[in-house]
Amino acid sequence: MAEYQTHEYDVIVIGAGGAGLRAAIESSAMGAKTALVCKSLLGKAHTVMAEGGMAAALANVDKADNWQTHFRDTVLGGKYMGNWRMQQLHAQESPERALELERWGAVFDRTPEGKINQRAFGGHTWKRLAHVGDRTGLEMIRTLQDKGVHQGIDVFMECTIVELLKDSGRVVGAFGYWRETGKFVVFKAKAVVMATGGIGKMFRVTSNSWEYTADGHALALRAGAELIDMEFVQFHPTGMVWPPGVKGILVTEAVRGEGGLLKNSQGERFMERYDPKRMELSTRDQVAKAIYTEVKEGRGTPHGGVWLDISHKDAEYIKKKLPSMYHQFKDLADVDITTSPMEIGPTMHYIMGGIRVVPESGAATVPGLFACGECSGGMHGGNRLGGNSLSDLLVFGKRAGEGAALFARDNGAHVGFDDAQIKRTEQDVLRPFESRASHTPYDLHFELQDLMQDNVGIMRTGDDLKTAIAVFPAFNEKLRGARVEGSRMFNPGWHLAWDMVNMLLIAEVVARAALQREESRGAHTRLDFPKTDSGGYWETVNSCATYEDGRVGMGLIPKPVMPAELKALVDATA
Amino acid sequence: MSRMQTGQKVTFRILRGEGDSLKEVDYHVEAETGWVVLDAVLNIQATQAPDLSVRWNCKAAKCGSCSAEVNGKPRLMCKTRLDDIDTSQPVVVHPIKSFPHVKDLVADVKWNYEVNKRITPFTPAKDADFTYYQEDVDRVQEFRKCIECFLCQNVCHILRNHEAHSRFAGPRFFVRVAGLEMHPMDTADRTQFLDQEAGVFLCNITKCCTHVCPEDIHITDNAIIPLKERVIDRKYDPLQWLVRKVTGKK
Ligand SMILES: Cc1cc2nc3c(=O)[nH]c(=O)nc-3n(C[C@H](O)[C@H](O)[C@H](O)COP(=O)(O)OP(=O)(O)OC[C@H]3O[C@@H](n4cnc5c(N)ncnc54)[C@H](O)[C@@H]3O)c2cc1C
Ligand code: SF4
Numbered sequence: 001m002a003e004y005q006t007h008e009y010d011v012i013v014i015g016a017g018g019a020g021l022r023a024a025i026e027s028s029a030m031g032a033k034t035a036l037v038c039k040s041l042l043g044k045a046h047t048v049m050a051e052g053g054m055a056a057a058l059a060n061v062d063k064a065d066n067w068q069t070h071f072r073d074t075v076l077g078g079k080y081m082g083n084w085r086m087q088q089l090h091a092q093e094s095p096e097r098a099l100e101l102e103r104w105g106a107v108f109d110r111t112p113e114g115k116i117n118q119r120a121f122g123g124h125t126w127k128r129l130a131h132v133g134d135r136t137g138l139e140m141i142r143t144l145q146d147k148g149v150h151q152g153i154d155v156f157m158e159c160t161i162v163e164l165l166k167d168s169g170r171v172v173g174a175f176g177y178w179r180e181t182g183k184f185v186v187f188k189a190k191a192v193v194m195a196t197g198g199i200g201k202m203f204r205v206t207s208n209s210w211e212y213t214a215d216g217h218a219l220a221l222r223a224g225a226e227l228i229d230m231e232f233v234q235f236h237p238t239g240m241v242w243p244p245g246v247k248g249i250l251v252t253e254a255v256r257g258e259g260g261l262l263k264n265s266q267g268e269r270f271m272e273r274y275d276p277k278r279m280e281l282s283t284r285d286q287v288a289k290a291i292y293t294e295v296k297e298g299r300g301t302p303h304g305g306v307w308l309d310i311s312h313k314d315a316e317y318i319k320k321k322l323p324s325m326y327h328q329f330k331d332l333a334d335v336d337i338t339t340s341p342m343e344i345g346p347t348m349h350y351i352m353g354g355i356r357v358v359p360e361s362g363a364a365t366v367p368g369l370f371a372c373g374e375c376s377g378g379m380h381g382g383n384r385l386g387g388n389s390l391s392d393l394l395v396f397g398k399r400a401g402e403g404a405a406l407f408a409r410d411n412g413a414h415v416g417f418d419d420a421q422i423k424r425t426e427q428d429v430l431r432p433f434e435s436r437a438s439h440t441p442y443d444l445h446f447e448l449q450d451l452m453q454d455n456v457g458i459m460r461t462g463d464d465l466k467t468a469i470a471v472f473p474a475f476n477e478k479l480r481g482a483r484v485e486g487s488r489m490f491n492p493g494w495h496l497a498w499d500m501v502n503m504l505l506i507a508e509v510v511a512r513a514a515l516q517r518e519e520s521r522g523a524h525t526r527l528d529f530p531k532t533d534s535g536g537y538w539e540t541v542n543s544c545a546t547y548e549d550g551r552v553g554m555g556l557i558p559k560p561v562m563p564a565e566l567k568a569l570v571d572a573t574a
Numbered sequence: 575m576s577r578m579q580t581g582q583k584v585t586f587r588i589l590r591g592e593g594d595s596l597k598e599v600d601y602h603v604e605a606e607t608g609w610v611v612l613d614a615v616l617n618i619q620a621t622q623a624p625d626l627s628v629r630w631n632c633k634a635a636k637c638g639s640c641s642a643e644v645n646g647k648p649r650l651m652c653k654t655r656l657d658d659i660d661t662s663q664p665v666v667v668h669p670i671k672s673f674p675h676v677k678d679l680v681a682d683v684k685w686n687y688e689v690n691k692r693i694t695p696f697t698p699a700k701d702a703d704f705t706y707y708q709e710d711v712d713r714v715q716e717f718r719k720c721i722e723c724f725l726c727q728n729v730c731h732i733l734r735n736h737e738a739h740s741r742f743a744g745p746r747f748f749v750r751v752a753g754l755e756m757h758p759m760d761t762a763d764r765t766q767f768l769d770q771e772a773g774v775f776l777c778n779i780t781k782c783c784t785h786v787c788p789e790d791i792h793i794t795d796n797a798i799i800p801l802k803e804r805v806i807d808r809k810y811d812p813l814q815w816l817v818r819k820v821t822g823k824k
């Protein structure tokens with residue numbers, strides 16, 4: 001492979017968000033030679049945008065909190081779809097991960113006793129979210145970034161991985177290009193950790209950035225891994241709806257955590273009709289559906305949302321607790337949230353489904369591959385609770401890093417490469433430069449976003465889903481012919497062409513998983529199957545996607561059964 | 575400035591190209607109400623110039639990716655509303671200038687990451703118990719708001735002279751060091767680094783950095799000046815230095 005720049009590592013981690021950074025730190029701490037690869041500059045991953053906080057039963061504010069309650073909240077929030085073992089590990093270990101972050105220099109907001117402060121969030125019984133105003137993710141990523149860099153992890157920034165390399169049934173590395181030069185690069189590794197985040201860019205209205213093109217999901221699937229729970233797509237209830245340029249940008253749940261009220265155009269606190277007990281702090285799936293219904297039934301605001309109002313709180317308090325929301329609305333929408341309500345509506349936010357892993361080690365179903373963070377599945381089930389992602393990143397980032405380092409140690413020698421696979425991939429990735437077609441990847445991207453938003457969105461029907469699924473083959477054909485202009489130097493149009501290959505594959509997986517599940521549960525709502533099959537068949541199975549001979553396979557696998565003592569925990573108080 | 579109406583025509587004059595072949599190219603777009611400059615740039619990319627290079631991530635002034643010079647002013651493109659600039663004339667968009675140019679609106683900012691590696695990381699005492707109070711960290715939290723947009727680095731006249739890159743860390747990294755030095759649990763001494771390697775005394779307090787910071791960090795008053803005082807104390811009044819270090823105070 002003399003023609004490609006080649007790097008050799010024990011472990012390479014793809015993705016430098018909270019999950020990837022934590023994995024790389026662990027792997028390198030265990031003595032594995034570790035590299036971290038990411039599409040953007042270091043420190044710009046999605047994690048930097050997380051606002052509200054990180055859930056951990058530290059019991060600093062509400063003394064009654066403990067891992068058991070956090071576990072139960074997560075199981076119930078996930079509508080019984082989650083993997084109990086992941087949920088247990090997560091609840092047990094997130095306090096230690098939060099404290100560890102503090103020991104590495106993160107500066108959380110404090111309680112009067114001088115401990116990490118915690119705030120209320122939807123679906124959490126107690127005040128549980130460790131936070132830094134409304135920029136918790138920035139604090140997390142900067143802390144991890146500095147820890148990692150000083151620990152000797154090699155970082156490859158602005159490098160996009162396009163395919164995992166395999167040999168003899170095992171993942172042995174990754175193939176990518178430098179965004180700046182367009183030149184290809186090969187990473188040889190004994191183990192690979194996937195930490196690429198989500199899939200939001202296939203939807204029209206989303207809080208997600210250009211990076212969320214389902215790369216990790218697609219690469220893993222093509223390499224032989226399985227994806228579970230892909231029908232569960234979280235629409236966050238509160239995204240900005242106006243002005244048009246900011247549509248979809250997130251309004252943190254911390255606004256409601258700090259006492260924000262939801263009202264329709266008639267001034268009614270409509271959550272009374274949907275979840276009178278928890279009101280605004282109900283789970284995201286409930287609040288999103290409530291808002292959708294209010295708007296649909298004609299009680300929406302001028303731009304098709306509802307009102308979120310925190311102006312009854314003291315102006316200084318708002319600016320102190322929600323500084324970036326204050327600026328976001330002031331700068332982007334000319335709205336002063338200390339005096340006026342915000343106009344908000346649902347926005348695609350998070351994918352619960354992802355790469356199927358062994359809870360303890362993050363190992364995927366194909367040897368040599370590990371996964372953690374948003375691109376992995378199982379932890380959140382049918383609906384993710386706010387704050388449970390940041391803690392998930394640390395708990396399972398650490399575990400996957402450890403899993404990968406151990407695998408690399410036990411599976412010593414670097415194995416060979418399939419040169420033909422590399423050649424083939426290179427040709428596929430470069431093909432758009434030869435096309436003379438009139439359409440560009442951008443045109444197709446907009447088409448896909450409309451298709452997904454309208455047919456695989458917040459409310460689904462079998463007919464709509466079938467419509468979408470029927471379109472994919474032709475779409476794929478069109479994409480093969482899409483035209484790219486210019487050179488290989490930092491060429492976003494060309495980059496999007498391959499991102500689209502990944503998005504299309506995973507869009508099909510989402511649509512098929514959604515068609516398969518004939519019930520409504522958590523974030524998955526079927527208008528033609530409106531009931532939740534509580535205690536029934538659909539509660540006992542997870543969807544599971546595979547990829548063979550160039551085709552998506554969709555099936556069901558039995559959900560791991562929760563041990564009696566944990567089930568008692570959930571039932572006792574449910 | 576009056577509010578932009580959907581459909582209003584605006585011309586953007588964007589620096590295109592790489593190496594020596596650079597030119598400004600005019601693109602005409604129909605703007606939408608509430609657009610920021612980044613909306614226009616991404617629209618141009620999607621409909622007229624698919625290979626137009628630009629960095630962005632959050633589109634909400636949280637990640638610091640989209641720094642550029644808009645009509646000669648260093649700004650985050652995602653925070654610069656068309657309503658707030660003169661759109662009767664072509665809006666000129668250039669990349670930030672203090673760093674090597676890559677292509678179109680993208681500059682090579684790797685040097686900043688190299689500087690960061692040289693800063694002694696957070697170093698708590700072995701037995702530190704991490705009980706500290708909000709008033710201890712209000713100041714540090716200001717520094718930790720930095721989104722690494724490097725706009726301050728871009729305007730600092732010392733860094734505009736590229737030769738100084740080896741002797742001067744730049745305002746972003748004084749903010750970083752201040753965040754570490756004033757962390758109530760930190761025990762490391764970075765004064766020698768500040769003095770010798772980071773060149774803190776080269777700064778002559780022009781405050782240009784503070785003026786462009788999108789996070790409103792008072793870079794000069796709250797970070798650079800107190801750091802200079804620390805370096806001086808360390809040299810001439812070690813006791814005072816120790817007091818500041820231990821109390822985490824300015
Ligand atoms: C606006 C917003 C606010 C949020 N607030 C909260 C909150 O308050 N609390 C909470 O718990 N969760 C929150 N979330 C969710 C949470 O932030 C994300 O789920 C989480 O940060 C994902 O982390 P990650 O490490 O899995 O991936 P990311 O942080 O997204 O990182 C993905 C990494 O993978 C890289 N990558 C992707 N594809 C490739 C490729 N092909 N080649 C190389 N690199 C690649 C990217 O460059 C990036 O470095 C929020 C999300 C958003 C969008
Ligand atoms: S105040 Fe100092 S660091 Fe800031 S721009 Fe002026 S010289 Fe540079």
Ligand code: SF4
Nearest residue numbers: 720721723724726787
């Ligand atoms: S200090 Fe301000 S201007 Fe400088 S990099 Fe940080 S956020 Fe940007």
Ligand code: FES
Nearest residue numbers: 632633638640652
């Ligand atoms: S895109 Fe993140 S700061 Fe502008």
